[in-house]
Amino acid sequence: MDLYLPIAEVSVNAPLLVALGALVGFISGMFGIGGGFLMTPVLVFLGIPPAVAVASMSNHVAASSMSSVISYGRRRAVDFRMGGVLAAGGVVGAVLGVEIFRWLRLIGQADLVVALSYLIFLGIIGGLMFWESVGAILRRRRNQPPPPPRGRRPPWLYGLPLKMRFPRSRLYISVIPPILLGVFVGMLSAIMGVGGGFVLVPAMVYILRMPAGIVVGTSLFQIIITTALTGVLQAGRNQTVDILLATLLLLGGVLGAQFGARASSRFRAEELRALLALIVLLVGLRMGLGLFFTPREAFVLMSGTGG
Amino acid sequence: MAIAAPPPSVQAPRAMPAIAAALTDTNVRVNSDFRGDRIVLYGAVFDPLWRPSDVLVIVRGPEQPVRIARKSRVAGVWINSRPVVFHGAPGFYIAASNRPLDDIAHFAELRRLGAGVDHLAINAPAEQRIETRYGIRDMVVSRLGADYYDWRRAVVRLKEAEHLYDVDEHGVRFVDRGLFRAEIALPAEAPIGRYDVRIFLFQNGHPVSQRSRTLTVEKVGVERGLYLWAHQRPWSYGLAAMAFALAAGWAASSAFRRD
Numbered sequence: 001m002d003l004y005l006p007i008a009e010v011s012v013n014a015p016l017l018v019a020l021g022a023l024v025g026f027i028s029g030m031f032g033i034g035g036g037f038l039m040t041p042v043l044v045f046l047g048i049p050p051a052v053a054v055a056s057m058s059n060h061v062a063a064s065s066m067s068s069v070i071s072y073g074r075r076r077a078v079d080f081r082m083g084g085v086l087a088a089g090g091v092v093g094a095v096l097g098v099e100i101f102r103w104l105r106l107i108g109q110a111d112l113v114v115a116l117s118y119l120i121f122l123g124i125i126g127g128l129m130f131w132e133s134v135g136a137i138l139r140r141r142r143n144q145p146p147p148p149p150r151g152r153r154p155p156w157l158y159g160l161p162l163k164m165r166f167p168r169s170r171l172y173i174s175v176i177p178p179i180l181l182g183v184f185v186g187m188l189s190a191i192m193g194v195g196g197g198f199v200l201v202p203a204m205v206y207i208l209r210m211p212a213g214i215v216v217g218t219s220l221f222q223i224i225i226t227t228a229l230t231g232v233l234q235a236g237r238n239q240t241v242d243i244l245l246a247t248l249l250l251l252g253g254v255l256g257a258q259f260g261a262r263a264s265s266r267f268r269a270e271e272l273r274a275l276l277a278l279i280v281l282l283v284g285l286r287m288g289l290g291l292f293f294t295p296r297e298a299f300v301l302m303s304g305t306g307g
Numbered sequence: 308m309a310i311a312a313p314p315p316s317v318q319a320p321r322a323m324p325a326i327a328a329a330l331t332d333t334n335v336r337v338n339s340d341f342r343g344d345r346i347v348l349y350g351a352v353f354d355p356l357w358r359p360s361d362v363l364v365i366v367r368g369p370e371q372p373v374r375i376a377r378k379s380r381v382a383g384v385w386i387n388s389r390p391v392v393f394h395g396a397p398g399f400y401i402a403a404s405n406r407p408l409d410d411i412a413h414f415a416e417l418r419r420l421g422a423g424v425d426h427l428a429i430n431a432p433a434e435q436r437i438e439t440r441y442g443i444r445d446m447v448v449s450r451l452g453a454d455y456y457d458w459r460r461a462v463v464r465l466k467e468a469e470h471l472y473d474v475d476e477h478g479v480r481f482v483d484r485g486l487f488r489a490e491i492a493l494p495a496e497a498p499i500g501r502y503d504v505r506i507f508l509f510q511n512g513h514p515v516s517q518r519s520r521t522l523t524v525e526k527v528g529v530e531r532g533l534y535l536w537a538h539q540r541p542w543s544y545g546l547a548a549m550a551f552a553l554a555a556g557w558a559a560s561s562a563f564r565r566d
Contacts, residue, residue, distance in 0.1 A: 002342050003339055006526065006529075006534045009496065011341060059549060060552070062556070063555050063556035065556065066553050067555075067557070070556075107390075108390035232546055235541050235544055235545025236545050237541075241537070241544070243533060244339075250552055250556070255559060292383060292384060292385070294380075298461070299376070300377075300378060300387060300465075301374065301466075302376060
């Protein structure tokens with residue numbers, strides 16, 4: 001059953017998109033990520049104009065994050081105060097990101113920046129996560145004890161002004177690092193069409209040193225606020241949000257997310273992380289390595305007139 | 308009692324050939340199950356002397372400037388050049404004829420009519436400047452230099468790959484004496500707007516008669532409503548779309564709640 005999308009102005013196979021949404025939603029619920037980094041490249045591959053794919057993804061990511069954050073909230077696994085501080089930065093980042101994306105499209109380098117961002121960020125994060133989780137799996141197999149917890153928290157977290165208490169995270173730190181982190185993730189969200197969970201989750205664990213149990217819920221909470229703003233901004237500034245496309249994706253997405261969240265309890269945490277790391281690495285390489293191969297066609301049409 | 312006036316055109320001074328044509332459907336409606344369309348054009352050639360005739364049908368969609376960039380290798384990475392904007396490019400273009408265009412008319416005639424993708428009047432004015440060269444004043448020089456035709460050909464090649472440009476040398480078929488039929492495939496990606504359909508009768512390499520028809524491709528129903536909403540009131544559209552997304556997420560979470 002084919003459906004004509006009013007904003008993207010292409011005809012797509014509706015059941016395929018619902019199934020795709022469900023698959024990405026499942027992965028998203030399982031790993032506690034938005035799943036935008038998977039969905040956006042697939043949509044572009046299916047022939048949706050990249051600008052529409054990136055913008056409509058914001059709605060999909062917001063919906064599936066909303067679907068999972070409520071269950072995390074019930075388990076008291078969301079630090080709303082930390083999420084709010086991150087989101088304050090995220091709002092600034094999203095506004096900047098939407099403008100940067102407009103400018104990149106104007107000078108014709110949006111493709112390059114998007115591909116490079118995928119290669120660099122997914123490559124680094126997938127690589128680190130894979131290394132760490134494989135180490136953990138091997139140690140378990142050999143019955144070795146886990147490595148001793150890392151030393152004291154980095155002093156720069158404490159040396160900065162504007163300290164704030166985060167009771168749920170058991171932290172008393174400056175708000176500057178979380179705000180900067182939020183700005184960075186907000187920009188990524190607008191430029192790459194992702195929620196940014198794959199950057200946010202490791203950063204909260206390794207940089208802010210938040211307890212692992214509340215990281216995913218807090219990240220999802222911040223993602224809802226940032227992507228909700230990105231989605232409205234993309235619709236208002238660029239008219240690139242396709243509501244039918246977003247609806248098809250989120251129909252599958254919200255259901256998939258629920259099943260994914262349940263499936264996740266059947267696996268060990270480090271095995272899940274290794275699997276996620278592999279997916280992240282593959283997507284990053286797939287998107288980025290194209291830059292190094294000689295293209296079959298030397299010319300490329302740019303969508304829109306950039307006006 | 309009406310007195311029959313002498314029919315004015317019974318004795319035309321010389322039997323001039325003429326062409327007539329009509330589209331079976333002048334309105335293409337783009338709704339949610341739009342997957343492209345086929346437009347059928349019927350026509351007839353009137354020529355009492357039955358001289359050999361050729362028919363050329365040119366369909367042009369609404370004009371859309373084309374931005375195109377060329378990839379080049381910088382430090383091992385393929386990156387886009389600065390985009391070049393070509394003006395005058397139709398969003399959709401088909402030249403259908405009963406035999407190859409080069410057999411129907413000469414280069415100059417085809418160029419004048421913009422018949423065939425090689426003769427489309429597209430250019431990149433921002434890349435052009437007028438200067439004096441070889442002692443000749445007011446020469447138009449393109450900043451793209453000798454590559455200019457590579458760029459131009461690339462525009463056509465990429466549009467052809469999207470089925471938006473086409474030359475169909477056998478797209479017009481004579482189904483009976485003087486009666487012809489043409490079928491034009493409109494892909495789902497075809498732009499919305501007014502299409503200009505021109506039908507030429509060629510004899511002896513020259514256009515001797517021509518007809519013009521218009522075709523409208525428009526969104527209808529829900530598609531039209533959503534499109535207008537998104538473009539005329541983008542902020543309320545964005546807010547509503549996001550509210551709907553958040554509500555759907557919340558609803559799914561409630562539906563799956565296990566207490």
